[in-house]
Amino acid sequence: MDWVLSMTYLWLKAGHIVFVIFWMAGLFMLPRYFVYHQEAAEGSPENALWLEREGRLLRIILWPALIVAWVLGLALAWQTGAFSQGWFHVKLAAVLALTAYHVWLSGYHKALGRGERSLSGKQLRMLNEVPGIAAALIVIMVVVRPF
Numbered sequence: 001m002d003w004v005l006s007m008t009y010l011w012l013k014a015g016h017i018v019f020v021i022f023w024m025a026g027l028f029m030l031p032r033y034f035v036y037h038q039e040a041a042e043g044s045p046e047n048a049l050w051l052e053r054e055g056r057l058l059r060i061i062l063w064p065a066l067i068v069a070w071v072l073g074l075a076l077a078w079q080t081g082a083f084s085q086g087w088f089h090v091k092l093a094a095v096l097a098l099t100a101y102h103v104w105l106s107g108y109h110k111a112l113g114r115g116e117r118s119l120s121g122k123q124l125r126m127l128n129e130v131p132g133i134a135a136a137l138i139v140i141m142v143v144v145r146p147f
């Protein structure tokens, strides 16, 4: 029984890390797409192409990776009793912030579809620091566990 539980834990963790990588890759790519998208003229064929690329990235990579990373992460937390540990609370706060960022990016994509371009290329490039900072904090929490 112990063997089954430890194998389940290892497979869950491997799957969790794989889908976190997919999720993070998508989070780094999408704002870059927005920068290139906004360089295309409104209503041009290139504009339509970027909208389609962003939609595909969200549908095929970002949303499925977010869901699977969450499901496997929560299963790991349940299996290890992480819910009562300080490092996990900080990690959870950072992951919720990343999830909110993801939802905001999805909204920005829809706004681009309506022809709204509320941020400059420079602002979008700066926003691209968000997933990197959150990922560094999360990895320190899960590996170093300072609390």
Ligand code: HEM
Pocket (backbone or CB within 6 Å): 013, 016, 017, 020, 024, 069, 070, 072, 073, 074, 076, 077, 078, 080, 082, 095, 098, 134, 135, 138, 139, 142, 143
């Ligand atoms: C989506 C919600 C998430 C939940 C609920 C969650 C939860 C967990 C839990 C409970 C563990 C197991 C820790 C242990 O072995 O005791 C874990 C491992 C891990 N998580 Fe997450 N996580 C999430 C997202 C993320 C994100 C966004 C990242 C990175 C950016 C990440 C990186 C990792 C890594 C690297 C490990 C392996 C740590 C190790 O044991 O060496 N997780 N996660």
